[in-house]
Amino acid sequence: MRLTHLLYPQRFLKMARVGIVTTLICPTLLAHQAEAESTIPFKPIKHVVFLNPGHATETFWAQMIKAASTTASSLGITLEIVNAKRNTDEFIRLGKQVMMRQDPPDLLIITNNHGLAIPILATSDATGVPVMIVLNSLSPEQHKIEGKPLGRHTYWLGSVSPDHQQGGHDTMQALIERHHKVYGKSEGAVIALVGGLHDEASRLRLRGVQDALRKAPYLSVDRTFQANWNYEDAFKAVDRYVKRQDSSLPLRSIWAASDLMAIAAIDALKLNGLRPGEDVIVAGMGWTREGTDHLRTGEMEASAGGDALATAWALVLLAAVQQEVITPEALGTRYYSMGLATSAAPDSYLDEIPMEVLSLKPMGRLVEIVATLPNNAAPFLPPPPRQASPAGTLEHESLASATEEE
Template structure:
């Protein structure tokens, strides 16, 4: 073959061969504690996605200190060698401060788990405008999770004959500021409006804490001894309620029904055992899905074609059978078997939309 053809054929051959993807780095400011079941599982799922997608992931825990979240972003943006991308959470409404720091450092940032509040959006606008390096956001539909979990709780109460007379309901929300907490409570209250036979007697904020919810349940049950239904915004608070009920001489799942949200192995076992009567979960994977979106963005498949502020149906109602499947499939929070590459639109060109439903993960 004449040598002149090598200059033509070599680029063509290289183009036809599978092209290696370039690795990149991401820092995630985790608002939770390093040993907190939900936020630990969120980080472990992200690490599994990072391994699958060849992403270098760094997780920084704020230990439930919203001021430390801002400080961690400040530290990351001050580095001489910054990560390629940053993921932050709008816990305690501190996202604008973190996004501004990242934008000043020209560090592309994705907001995950919690959306901006309407007031925050009025303050800093939409992604890629006032803050050019704020790429967008991904949040689960927390309002739908609140709605579905409360509706499932009432359905369970009807099956047990607890609605033959007016039933009293207690609600223990998370905190009064974080969008996820506000939205879950709003969804639950919207579901409640369709059931006049269920009477809401009190709403309190358990601040996502087991011990606080336990103390609240002690005086709430003393004040409202006819309570038959309790809705909580996360599983730790449900465990506090469960302990209080047991000490009060009432059996969770029989005398009083509990609905909650989350995915810890403990709550899955409680769902199987019947101590939890309604459970919504799957949103712990939001950070992993954010990495899928960043992978696509970094490799030329901008998620902007689907929207910059995505609210996805990530939650799913979890039956006892699904809870058992979860425990069998993800023992020890090992999420490597999910196969995150199959959710990438860049790697799967036939996918028209991101499908992050929890049911797909359990398939």
């Protein structure tokens, strides 16, 4: 099956002027340029480029690439990885470069880290290369301007993201339950480590934390640090916070939006003579191998995961479209559940979500499962992301850079 939708003549003529149309449409359609509407079929998706915003060697991105590569192979898709190495300017440059190739890919998969999907979508409009967004969907503010998939941006097919808010809530709830066992309802301070300030993943995960804390008034977030998803910034933030000790409440919990930042917090606590898991309880997200190891030692209390499957799920859903299981319009913005593993059951994620990547099994078979889902269902049939917190909740948080000056 080829994905089809309507494209108005003025956009058709604009694309013809840049010499791109002939690589995207059937020759038999060229005679119909003057018609009121033109149906432009995409080529069958065989060659896909994943534009990785990080380094291929970083644990999380390596996990995502492995899952996507295994799934692509099972679906007969060639997956090419292009790495931006945490350089935002390079991310935009590489995205444009890929779409402007003489022989561009059939699909470009990107993230919306730091809101960088917007210029990529603009280039997609000009080149006609289809785009899917994974992991970080567009924010509500961006959606108001950019619209929905297959709308203003004709070649934006859809988005696939984990339920970040649910994951943030569940990991914070695990910290609260552990605090209650160790300290009862005595008061304590919490510090939070988030990724990028403008990442929807950071915003929603932190919102989930706030939702959980409403039921535990004896715990309060003293500081929220923007640690940029990396070890060094998270380590510096926690080390500086512990050394200053300027909070009126004892530090009891550290919540981190990724396992990597949680491990940095653990190392900083140790450097300052504190015992992770006893003096201070730590949670992360991502189900990385290193994170799971810290769950087994008890130094980390919880980790929510499944987010590394976002690109693999995007490929599964696209295969479902090409096999006429669902329509292109049914892709839209889809969310899937994140599972929770704790120090008491560090391998429980294998039961909660079929993490195909960890057992190195391809996800191609899941195309058939997608066939049984209604059009508005996410791959794992969860409810949509919760938005219970007021929109302004984040505004009063004390958000600081992890690298702020002394």
